[in-house]
Amino acid sequence: MAAALLVGGATSDAGKSLVVAGICRSLARRGVSVAPFKAQNMSNNSVVTADGGEIGRAQGMQALACGLAPSTRFNPVLLKPGGDRRSQVVVRGRADGWVGAHDYHERRAALAEVVASELASLRSDFDVVICEGAGSIAEINLRASDLANMGLAQAGGLPVIVVADIDRGGVLAHLLGTVAALSPSDQAHVVGFVVNKFRGAQSILDPGLESLRALTGRPTLGVLPYLNDLWIDAEDSLSTPIGRRVGPSTPALGSARMRVAALRLPRVSNSTDLEALACEPGVDVTWVDDIASVHAADLVVVPGTRATVADLGWLRERGLDRALGERATAGRPVIGICGGYQMLGTHIDDDVESGRGQVPGLGLLDVTVRFDAEKTVRPVTGRCAGIAVAGYEIHHGRAEVHGGRPWLDSDADGPEGCVVGPVRGTHWHGLLANDAMRRGLLAEVADAAGLDGFVVATDTDFEATRLAQVDRMADLVDTHIGTATLDAVLTAGIEHDLPTVTLGLGPGAKPRT
Helix, strand or coil, rough: EEEEEEECCCCCCCHHHHHHHHHHHHHHHHCCCCEEEEEEEECEEECCCCCCEEHHHHHHHHHHHHHHCCCCHHCEEEEECCCCCCEEECCCCEEEEEEEEHHHHHHHHHHHHHHHHHHHHHHCCCECCCECCCCCCHHHHHHHHHHCCCCHHHHHHEEEEEEHHHHHHHHHHHHHHHHHHHHHHHHHEEEEEEEEEEECCHHHHHHHHHHHHHHHHCCCEEEECCCCCCCCCCCCHHHCCCCEEEECCCCCCCCCCCEEEEEECCEECCHHHHHHHCCCCCEEEEEEECCHHHHHHEEEEEEEEECHHHHHHHHHHCCCCHHHHHHHHCCCCCEECCCCHHCCEEEEEECCCCCEECCCCCCCEEEEEEEEEEEEEEEEEEEECCCCEEEEEEEEEEEEEECCCCEEEECCCCCCCCCCCCCCCCCEEHHHHCCCHHHHHHHHHHHHHCCCCCEEEECCCCCHHHHHHHHHHHHHHHHCCHHHEEEHHHHHCCCCCCCCCCCCCCCCCEECC
């Protein structure tokens, strides 16, 4: 059976996804057959596989790092949070009902079989499998039902490295406490630590790492420096504060910059649609939730959402419906994507997701939407203004267009989306990742906004930018962890003579064996 490793976290958002991608890319660049795996993910950022399945966006990025196409094998269980403390369960890429926090545990046994089967299959087909944990590995209240962290490590006999984000502060306590909170049998799987997002002189940190080793008996395998330009394929936009720019600022090619306001819906999904715009020189994409920002922007994007009707209500509560209507009347561009597209129509008939029945939309597009119990999940291709484009669909809503003109033509279904004046929408995710189409759109927005000094780049390659970010992470792994260290962990597996760690009741507490 192939070597495998679990990259766990001391906290959520510690950088596990990028570390896994970096390790995968490091191995793949050396010719190793490697695959990513996340047993159970909770995210509304997803990507569609070639066979019409759905997996977490981070696993799609990790597949790219391995030189593989996204596959449902890499993320067999995906939970997509919606309203009312419920999540849609996606099993092997297909929607399989809704669960709450308590009834989910009733499904654990069946899901554990799915996870074990997929991991075993990957380990038989690849030389190495790099697994990503979920949240913190020390969520002791969830240990009995755990599928993705120490439960997976125990079931698969996996060594575990723990990643901690030093940018949060308290990194040494996070790592020590994480190990000490685990049972002795779980601790036996933890073989070392990785400190992420370090800034400054490592010589100042090193004494703390030596003390950590003395207290736990485990080494720090690497200290990865902070890089502010690693931002594409974020697992979840909820870690991005309102008012924060998407990605780093890039110099404009002309005398003017373009301001893009992305509405930060409470249950935003596939927020990665905004990343392609943010890659463009001189384009500032910012998450907003206020009327003034909607009025000030050159372009407003209403992104996807996991709860269209609920987020439409939130939008109205904040007066953003009026602000969008005023933009449309003034001839200023607005784009709706998937759930955002549905909101822009005249009404929504939803007995599936919210159970609210008929709800009025914003009335900016001549489109009606009816929610269907069957979920559409598929890759799509077509043409937009004569340009070949590709994307993917993930939605329950079915749109019926009554006026305006189509935004694009789908190879499978013909006309797709709707354009009325400065307002346009589509169910397609990933449309803005098509370079030529995106350049044409930016030129139209600049013209409508009167940005005579804005110059559209002719050479921005979004997919190349994505891959370059993965390579940057692999470079960090090679330099600051080292291929020899990585190979040693994969070869040695679980080290059974590691000490058990206790926090003790006072100073001088030592590891006990």
